[in-house]
Amino acid sequence: xxxxxxxxxxxxxxxxxxxxxxxxxxxxxxxxxxxxxxxxxxxxxxxxxxxxxxxxxxxxxxxxxxxxxxxxxxxxxxxxxxxxxxxxxxxxxxxxxxxxxxxxxxxxxxxxxxxx
Amino acid sequence: xxxxxxxxxxxxxxxxxxxxxxxxxxxxxxxxxxxxxxxxxxxxxxxxxxxxxxxxxxxxxxxxxxxxxxxxxxxxxxxxxxxxxxxxxxxxxxxxxxxxxxxxxxxxxxxxxxxx
DNA sequence: ATCATGTGCAACCTCCAGGTTGCAAAGGTA
DNA sequence: TACCTTTGCAACCTGGAGGTTGCACATGAT
Numbered sequence: 001x002x003x004x005x006x007x008x009x010x011x012x013x014x015x016x017x018x019x020x021x022x023x024x025x026x027x028x029x030x031x032x033x034x035x036x037x038x039x040x041x042x043x044x045x046x047x048x049x050x051x052x053x054x055x056x057x058x059x060x061x062x063x064x065x066x067x068x069x070x071x072x073x074x075x076x077x078x079x080x081x082x083x084x085x086x087x088x089x090x091x092x093x094x095x096x097x098x099x100x101x102x103x104x105x106x107x108x109x110x111x112x113x114x115x116x
Numbered sequence: 117x118x119x120x121x122x123x124x125x126x127x128x129x130x131x132x133x134x135x136x137x138x139x140x141x142x143x144x145x146x147x148x149x150x151x152x153x154x155x156x157x158x159x160x161x162x163x164x165x166x167x168x169x170x171x172x173x174x175x176x177x178x179x180x181x182x183x184x185x186x187x188x189x190x191x192x193x194x195x196x197x198x199x200x201x202x203x204x205x206x207x208x209x210x211x212x213x214x215x216x217x218x219x220x221x222x223x224x225x226x227x228x229x230x231x232x
Numbered sequence: 233a234t235c236a237t238g239t240g241c242a243a244c245c246t247c248c249a250g251g252t253t254g255c256a257a258a259g260g261t262a
Numbered sequence: 263t264a265c266c267t268t269t270g271c272a273a274c275c276t277g278g279a280g281g282t283t284g285c286a287c288a289t290g291a292t
Contacts, residue, residue, distance in 0.1 A: 008148060008152075012141060012144050012145050012148055013141055015138075015144060016138065016139055016140060016141045016143075016144040017139075019135045019136075019138035019139040019144065020135075020136070020139030020140065021139070022131075022132065022135035022139070023132055023133075023135040023136030023137070023138070023139035024132060024136065024279090024280080025128060025129055025132045026280085027132075028128050028131060028132040028135065029128050031213060032124060032128055032213065034217065034220075035212075035213040035214070035216040035217040035220065036124075036216050036220065037220060038217075038220035038221060038223065038224050039224070041238075041239095042238075042239070043237085043238060043239085051280085051281070051282095052281070052282065052283085053238090053239085054240095054241095054281080054282075054283085055280070055281055055282080057239080057240080058279090058280075058281085059280085062279090075238090075289065075290070076237070076238050076239070076288060076289040076290065077237095077238065077239085077289095078238080078239070082213075082217045084214045084217055084218070087210050087213060087214050088210075088214070090210055091207055091210045091211065091214075094203050094204075094206060094207045094210075095207065096151075097147060097148065097151040097198075097203060098151070098200045098203050098204065100151040100152050101150065101151040101154075101198045101200055102200070104150075104151065104152065104153060104154035105154060107154065108154050108155070140249090140250080142250085157268080157269095158268075158269070159267085159268060159269085167250085167251070167252095168251070168252065168253085169268090169269085170251080170252075170253085170270095170271095171250070171251055171252080173269080173270080174249090174250075174251085175250085178249090191259065191260065191268090192258065192259040192260060192267070192268050192269070193259095193267095193268065193269085194268080194269070
């Protein structure tokens with residue numbers, strides 16, 4: 001397999017992990033709350049989330065697994081913060097896909113022009 | 117509930133749909149292939165995908181449900197194309213989250229400064 | 233020392249996402 | 263018409279995602 005394909009596979013696997021983490025309404029809601037209110041504890045995040053604290057806890061694990069958040073222990077609390085660098089990575093992937101598509105469409109148009 | 121919160125909920129629901137669609141490796145692979153090679157038929161997309169044509173077909177339905185692709189019938193084939201506008205929407209959501217987080221952190225720092 | 237609060241761990245349940253196989257149908261082609 | 267190709271439909275299977283409850287364990291406050 002070519003180096004290029006290999007790299008694409010890795011990028012896809014990596015990016016899909018991030019997108020999957022953001023792909024659940026409850027989880028994206030947690031991310032939105034963090035972004036709006038800043039660092040928060042598990043209990044705080046649970047309030048008004050519509051699900052159990054345990055559920056939120058699991059979701060935070062998932063988000064952490066994708067590198068989207070990290071925690072800091074403060075006394076008996078566990079404060080969670082966003083990892084914006086990771087979000088940027090996802091953003092760049094979206095940009096790359098858009099750009100490649102535009103290029104592909106460009107080539108296609110040129111080809112059609114040439115044919116007729 | 118405030119208008120602002122209402123809007124946020126909608127945005128979250130909408131965006132999580134898109135992220136969920138991109139959150140599967142096979143599906144993101146399809147998106148990547150489309151972006152790299154341009155419009156393709158179901159059969160073409162299935163070749164070298166590692167799964168059945170039926171599986172790819174289902175994935176395309178999911179992507180279409182999220183508004184990320186649309187199809188054009190050409191003879192007996194069904195050609196699928198990317199919907200980059202939808203990708204941009206997801207990108208903007210990521211940007212918004214990052215920006216809000218930065219603002220929240222900024223407020224937090226100002227608060228800490230003031231306290232001591 | 234006692235009590236309240238924040239979190240972790242584990243067992244459990246339910247449902248559906250992702251995949252398969254098999255067959256029918258529609259549209260090109262010789 | 264007969265044939266090949268591309269797609270659609272339906273039934274089916276399985277693992278894990280998302281959720282819950284119950285209890286144990288730290289840690290801070292009184």
